[in-house]
Amino acid sequence: MIFDYISSFLGAIPAAVIAGLVPMVFIIPFALFAVYWERKVSAHMQDRLGPMRVGYHGFLQTIADILKLIQKEDIVASAADKPLFNIAPVLTFTGSYAAFAAIPFSSAYIGANIDLGVLYIIGVSGLVVAGLLMAGWASNNKYSLLGAMRSAAQIVSYEIPTVIVILTLFSMVGTLNLYELSELQSSNMFNWMIFGGTVTGWKKIVLIPLMFAAFLIIYLTTLAEVNRTPFDIPEAESELVSGYHTEYSGMKFAMFFLAEYANMFAVSAIVTSLFLGGYHSPFGYLGNTIGITWLVPIEQFFWFAFKGIALVTVQMWLRWTLPRLRVDQLMVVCWKYLIPLSFLIFLIVSLLMVL
Amino acid sequence: MIEMETTSTNLRTQEMVLNMGPQHPSTHGVLRLEIELDGELIVDVRPHVGYLHRCFEKHCEAMTYPQIVPYVDRMDYLAAMYSEIGYAVAVERLLGIEVPERVEYIRIIMGELQRIASHLVAVGTYGLDIGAFTPFLYCFRDREKILTLFEMTCGARLLYNYIWPGGVSHDLPPDFIRMTKEFLTEFKPTIVELNNLLSYNKIFIERTANVGILPLETAINYGVTGPNLRASGLKWDLRRDDPYSIYDRFDFEIPVGKGWHGTVGDCWDRYYLRMIEMEQSVRILEQAIEQIPEGDVTSAIPKRIKPVEGQIYTRVENPRGELGYFIVSKGGLQPHRVKVRAPSFVNLEILGELCKGHLVADVVAILGSIDIVLGEVDR
Amino acid sequence: MKQYISNIYSALATVFIGMKITFKHLFVPAVTIQYPDVRVTLPGRVRNRLYVNMDDCIGCDQCARACPVDCISIETVKSVPGEDLGKTSNGKKKALWVTKFDIDIAKCCYCQLCVFPCPTECIYMTDVYEFSEFERENLVYSYITLTKDEVLEKKANFEKFEAEKAAQKAAPKPPAPEKPAPPQA
Numbered sequence: 001m002i003f004d005y006i007s008s009f010l011g012a013i014p015a016a017v018i019a020g021l022v023p024m025v026f027i028i029p030f031a032l033f034a035v036y037w038e039r040k041v042s043a044h045m046q047d048r049l050g051p052m053r054v055g056y057h058g059f060l061q062t063i064a065d066i067l068k069l070i071q072k073e074d075i076v077a078s079a080a081d082k083p084l085f086n087i088a089p090v091l092t093f094t095g096s097y098a099a100f101a102a103i104p105f106s107s108a109y110i111g112a113n114i115d116l117g118v119l120y121i122i123g124v125s126g127l128v129v130a131g132l133l134m135a136g137w138a139s140n141n142k143y144s145l146l147g148a149m150r151s152a153a154q155i156v157s158y159e160i161p162t163v164i165v166i167l168t169l170f171s172m173v174g175t176l177n178l179y180e181l182s183e184l185q186s187s188n189m190f191n192w193m194i195f196g197g198t199v200t201g202w203k204k205i206v207l208i209p210l211m212f213a214a215f216l217i218i219y220l221t222t223l224a225e226v227n228r229t230p231f232d233i234p235e236a237e238s239e240l241v242s243g244y245h246t247e248y249s250g251m252k253f254a255m256f257f258l259a260e261y262a263n264m265f266a267v268s269a270i271v272t273s274l275f276l277g278g279y280h281s282p283f284g285y286l287g288n289t290i291g292i293t294w295l296v297p298i299e300q301f302f303w304f305a306f307k308g309i310a311l312v313t314v315q316m317w318l319r320w321t322l323p324r325l326r327v328d329q330l331m332v333v334c335w336k337y338l339i340p341l342s343f344l345i346f347l348i349v350s351l352l353m354v355l
Numbered sequence: 356m357i358e359m360e361t362t363s364t365n366l367r368t369q370e371m372v373l374n375m376g377p378q379h380p381s382t383h384g385v386l387r388l389e390i391e392l393d394g395e396l397i398v399d400v401r402p403h404v405g406y407l408h409r410c411f412e413k414h415c416e417a418m419t420y421p422q423i424v425p426y427v428d429r430m431d432y433l434a435a436m437y438s439e440i441g442y443a444v445a446v447e448r449l450l451g452i453e454v455p456e457r458v459e460y461i462r463i464i465m466g467e468l469q470r471i472a473s474h475l476v477a478v479g480t481y482g483l484d485i486g487a488f489t490p491f492l493y494c495f496r497d498r499e500k501i502l503t504l505f506e507m508t509c510g511a512r513l514l515y516n517y518i519w520p521g522g523v524s525h526d527l528p529p530d531f532i533r534m535t536k537e538f539l540t541e542f543k544p545t546i547v548e549l550n551n552l553l554s555y556n557k558i559f560i561e562r563t564a565n566v567g568i569l570p571l572e573t574a575i576n577y578g579v580t581g582p583n584l585r586a587s588g589l590k591w592d593l594r595r596d597d598p599y600s601i602y603d604r605f606d607f608e609i610p611v612g613k614g615w616h617g618t619v620g621d622c623w624d625r626y627y628l629r630m631i632e633m634e635q636s637v638r639i640l641e642q643a644i645e646q647i648p649e650g651d652v653t654s655a656i657p658k659r660i661k662p663v664e665g666q667i668y669t670r671v672e673n674p675r676g677e678l679g680y681f682i683v684s685k686g687g688l689q690p691h692r693v694k695v696r697a698p699s700f701v702n703l704e705i706l707g708e709l710c711k712g713h714l715v716a717d718v719v720a721i722l723g724s725i726d727i728v729l730g731e732v733d734r
Numbered sequence: 735m736k737q738y739i740s741n742i743y744s745a746l747a748t749v750f751i752g753m754k755i756t757f758k759h760l761f762v763p764a765v766t767i768q769y770p771d772v773r774v775t776l777p778g779r780v781r782n783r784l785y786v787n788m789d790d791c792i793g794c795d796q797c798a799r800a801c802p803v804d805c806i807s808i809e810t811v812k813s814v815p816g817e818d819l820g821k822t823s824n825g826k827k828k829a830l831w832v833t834k835f836d837i838d839i840a841k842c843c844y845c846q847l848c849v850f851p852c853p854t855e856c857i858y859m860t861d862v863y864e865f866s867e868f869e870r871e872n873l874v875y876s877y878i879t880l881t882k883d884e885v886l887e888k889k890a891n892f893e894k895f896e897a898e899k900a901a902q903k904a905a906p907k908p909p910a911p912e913k914p915a916p917p918q919a
Contacts, residue, residue, distance in 0.1 A: 041760075042488070042489075043764075044759070044760045044761075044764070045489055045756045045757075045759050045760055046488070046489050046492040046493070046759065047492065047493070047496055047759055047762050047763075047764050047765045047766070048492065048764050048765075048766045049764045049766055049768070052768055142371065142373050142374075143373075146373075146395065146715065229486060230486070230558055232486070233716075239381065239715060239716050239718075239719050240715075241379065241380060317753060317756065317757070318749075318753070320488060320489050320756060321487070321489060321552070321749070321752045321753050321755075321756045322486070322487060322556065322558055322749060322752060323482065323485040323486040323487040323553070323556060323558050323559045323562060324485065324486030324487075324558070324562075325558055325561070325562070326561075326562055326714060326716045326717070327395060327714060327716060328714065329561055329562070337741075337742065418802055421800075421847060422800070422801075422802035422847065423802075424845070424847075425802050425843055425845035425847065426802065489756055489759075493759075496765050499765075503777075506776075506777055506779075506780065507777040507779065508779070509779060509781075510777070510779040510780045510781035510846065510859065511781050511844065514843070514844070514845070516845040516846060516847065524846070524850070525779060528777070528778075528779070548755060551751050551752070551755060552751075552752050552755045552756070553752075555748055555751075556748045556749070556751075556752055557741070557744045557745040557747075557748045557749070558745070558748075558749075
């Protein structure tokens with residue numbers, strides 16, 4: 001672990017700071033890339049070109065956007081609740097950033113190897129809700145308030161199926177430590193949880209469709225938790241203008257934006273760690289074959305980022321294909337479909353494990 | 356429709372007034388809605404119009420008849436050709452002149468192309484209101500092709516000043532017929548694609564079916580016309596029921612709402628009816644392009660339009676409904692009075708009726724399905 | 735229960751159909767163009783900025799009268815006998831000095847109504863569509879070919895001519911008030 005390695009010669013506190021900053025090195029370029037990527041993907045899906053001016057095929061467009069956002073005047077409405085208004089974007093970003101602590105990027109780097117890693121992530125992303133509610137309330141804008149209320153309802157209710165699916169996995173592997181979970185899915189693509197994990201025999205054949213369903217459920221619920229279409233009701237631009245961040249501009253708006261994209265990757269990373277083998281390669285490692293051991297963690301990081309970005313791309317793909325649900329239908333999808341189904345899967349899987 | 360729960364009669368909660376518009380992404384222009392909310396449930400909707408009022412009707416009294424044509428374009432800017440057809444038909448009847456055969460065909464070709472273009476915007480922006488961005492751009496891609504055809508013919512893409520009382524300003528360019536045929540063959544698969552991408556999507560159906568049901572009786576009482584009326588189940592189309600121009604020569608069907616996924620007259624019906632109408636417009640266009648005769652297009656245009664004293668009301672089936680022109684002439688070069696019965700304005704009246712008891716998100720869905728153009732509402 | 739399962743099925747199926755369509759469009763070439771670098775070829779009838787060919791203008795004011803927004807303003811001065819203004823390209827004799835021919839292009843609605851009545855086809859719409867300005871005054875285009883001094887000179891000439899006419903009229907009282915002979919045609 002990187003933390004132990006650094007703290008051995010620098011002491012605990014500097015090591016914590018350094019280890020804590022590492023994800024930032026990843027998130028900011030990722031967010032810049034993801035914004036660009038989203039614009040390009042959407043443009044090509046819509047027979048457009050997307051950004052083409054700044055850099056090769058507009059590659060530097062998002063950097064230009066950030067520069068613009070930095071220069072913008074920071075507008076705070078006079079009727080806004082200023083302290084809350086200022087804290088909200090920071091809190092939102094903190095929530096999504098803190099989630100990265102427990103995500104194993106490769107076998108060599110995990111911010112904090114927590115035994116209840118998954119639960120920690122679920123809990124810490126609750127901070128995002130507080131941030132959104134604060135933003136919605138402090139803006140003193142009816143649209144923001146409606147958006148914030150919707151997002152609170154949505155995120156809270158969608159955490160239930162997420163947790164039940166995680167419970168299902170827990171009943172199979174007996175650990176909530178993401179690092180251990182990833183290690184369990186090593187060596188072979190068919191050891192991934194989506195293919196039933198390390199279970200063998202007839203049970204595996206039964207498990208595969210169940211795990212596929214569980215994967216779909218957790219993918220949908222995490223989609224709802226990061227407020228992406230078809231669950232982007234809190235910021236539904238055609239109804240609520242842009243929901244809780246209607247009143248924000250400049251860097252505060254950029255913080256929300258950054259948090260959204262960081263969140264997108266965070267949930268994709270969780271889904272990857274839980275179901276798609278974490279940082280493990282679907283095939284062998286080049287480093288092992290040619291005998292360079294330090295290459296393996298880098299390869300693992302590549303695979304992790306690749307899977308994460310692939311899932312993020314699917315999120316974008318869905319966003320540019322689907323209309324959005326209505327707020328009551330969103331609840332219907334959660335309470336009438338996802339929760340019973342995830343319970344059913346949980347029941348069957350637990351029975352299978354007992355047998 | 357969500358049923359309002361009456362938990363306790365003595366528990367009073369305060370209603371919130373939400374102001375939607377005039378600057379709002381989905382009020383389709385500068386419409387302002389004052390929505391009274393109980394939580395997210397709508398108690399009342401009051402539309403406020405007039406932000407785009409340009410005194411069109413009063414202004415007409417100071418202009419000669421040909422000068423009014425460019426102003427007519429600016430009413431329903433998504434179907435400017437059709438506004439011109441209506442005006443031209445009205446002035447021609449006032450003057451009592453016949454227009455050449457070729458002009459009639461050109462008008463029908465332009466009118467039906469314009470109907471497709473207008474419905475494409477309606478359908479695309481409806482997708483946008485529901486949250487699907489991509490169909491909107493597919494619709495606009497095809498609309499651009501139609502606008503290119505218009506640009507070839509009269510030089511303008513949006514506000515044409517093409518159809519004049521007595522004729523049209525230019526004859527069709529040589530390539531027009533070929534390019535229109537090409538467009539029609541390209542366009543037919545697009546309708547199927549749009550249907551698969553949006554119309555039959557489960558989320559879309561959930562959002563629109565059984566939402567904003569407009570019963571036939573209410574529709575008639577409010578004077579709703581056009582696709583909104585037909586979606587409620589009445590086969591009423593002025594192209595067939597009060598034929599103007601030469602619509603009686605073509606073979607086409609008038610679709611009516613059947614409640615495919617819910618109740619007759621819900622948002623999905625209104626939306627899907629426009630899809631079918633586009634198919635029917637393609638049918639009319641195919642026939643018109645085959646039959647169009649040769650001839651002069653400007654011969655019947657009067658040198659100066661000076662009708663005798665009298666008045667006239669004519670109506671045409673604009674993509675949005677019954678577009679009526681009432682013109683009073685006192686014998687001068689300028690009309691004494693021009694009154695327009697704008698379908699968007701009349702159709703907008705039902706918004707409050709439809710929205711009651713729905714959620715905020717449904718206002719957007721219902722407003723989009725009525726398909727108003729604010730340029731026409733306010734004039 | 736049947737409804738429940740069919741709901742799940744139709745939701746998943748239609749979502750996949752939609753995703754298939756958008757995926758296919760990823761590989762469709764873009765229909766948009768990179769505007770300032772690539773430009774569409776405009777058709778011949780395109781209606782954009784107005785242009786007046788003053789060599790052919792006879793100052794008849796018909797375009798200004800046809801204009802529904804009154805964006806054309808024309809002032810003319812009659813030529814005095816002896817002045818030769820030349821002919822237009824389609825053989826009409828010019829008789830008026832056009833001392834003002836302003837088009838407020840900011841007001842123009844590009845309806846082309848001014849183009850049709852012109853007897854010499856000297857006002858027409860071009861395919862120039864990029865002429866934005868920072869000041870609205872810059873959008874008032876003046877097309878006259880006369881310089882300011884020339885305009886004053888023509889006006890003075892005409893006034894002098896008028897005065898002479900009036901003096902002639904005033905001197906011999908009895909003859910019927912004869913209008914100054916229209917200077918050619």
